[in-house]
Each structure stands twice: as structure tokens, then as C-alpha cells.
Amino acid sequence: MLPPDLLRRIEAGDRAALADLYDQHASLVNALCLRILRDRAEAEEVLQEVFLQAWRQAGRYDPARGSVTSWLAVIARSRSLDRLRRRAARREAPEDAIPVGVEMPRTAEAIAVRDALQALPPPQRRALELAYYEGLTQVEIAERTGLPLGTIKTRMRTALLRLREALGPPRA
Numbered sequence: 001m002l003p004p005d006l007l008r009r010i011e012a013g014d015r016a017a018l019a020d021l022y023d024q025h026a027s028l029v030n031a032l033c034l035r036i037l038r039d040r041a042e043a044e045e046v047l048q049e050v051f052l053q054a055w056r057q058a059g060r061y062d063p064a065r066g067s068v069t070s071w072l073a074v075i076a077r078s079r080s081l082d083r084l085r086r087r088a089a090r091r092e093a094p095e096d097a098i099p100v101g102v103e104m105p106r107t108a109e110a111i112a113v114r115d116a117l118q119a120l121p122p123p124q125r126r127a128l129e130l131a132y133y134e135g136l137t138q139v140e141i142a143e144r145t146g147l148p149l150g151t152i153k154t155r156m157r158t159a160l161l162r163l164r165e166a167l168g169p170p171r172a
Helices: 003-011 015-037 040-056 068-090 108-119 122-132 138-145 149-167
Strands: none
Touching: 003 015, 003 040, 015 040, 015 068, 015 108, 040 068, 108 122, 108 149, 122 138, 122 149, 138 149
16 A cells, blocks of 8 residues: 555544554654664654654645655654754753664665765765754754855755655655
């Protein structure tokens, strides 16, 4: 069954469809949360929040804007960064820290994404990592790296275009 069909079923209140969506995407979403948060317990909490949001907002998914996996990844990233900001505001350190090189799940899609990221030139990859894994804005990346804001914007746009090209069009 195509994931958009799952989302239509979820929107109609089908709990089995949510379970199917979870089974198909939980490992990738969890890996992203772990990569950003570096804390297992918080990543598991965010994982639950992501699928709760998918349950509540399935009708907002637009297949023209990207794949279901991308939609879930955006939700996971946003929720994880919110969690990081709350942690920073409280000056907390993660209790169960995860090493920086958290291994992504070995699904075909995850491997393709990892390979596409690795194929990027290091300056482009670094800009994306700072934005997506550390939650920095383009201005903050420019400040941290000492590079002009225009350079950061160009690197990120070029990197995203290369990723789109390497990964192909969004799947429905």
C-alpha cells in the first residue's frame, strides 16, 4: 500500500494504518531524533510525538511537496530542535549521551540518503549538518564558520539541489 493511502486511512481514524506507518518509518525517524538529540530517552519521546502529530495531522500531508518519509523527517527535526532549545534554556546536559556517529538504519532509503550526503563536497555537507542536526539558522552558521551569509545560503541551496538530484523526485 502506498504511504499516502495510509495517511488517508489514518485521517479517517484507522489505527492499523498508523501502526503500518510506524512500522515502515519508525527506525528512520528514531535515528534522526538520536542524531539531533544524542539522548536515547528524549529521542524515544520525540518519536512518539512525531507519530502522534502524524495521527492528528494526516490530512495536512501534501504529496506534491515531498514523500511521506520527508514529511515525517521534517516533523521529527522540528520536534527534536524544539526539545534541544528547551534543554538549552534549562542548561541541561543529556544524561544518556550518544556518540556523534550514530548509525542510521540500514533501509534502502536511509542508505541512499547517507550516500547522497557523503557524496556532497565537505563545505556543503557541513552547512547542511549544522542546519539540520544542530538546528542553526543560516545566520548562525555564517557566524560560527566566519563565512559570509551569502556563501552559506549558496552552499545550502546547492547541496539541497544535489541531494534532490541524487535521490530523485519525491515518491508518492
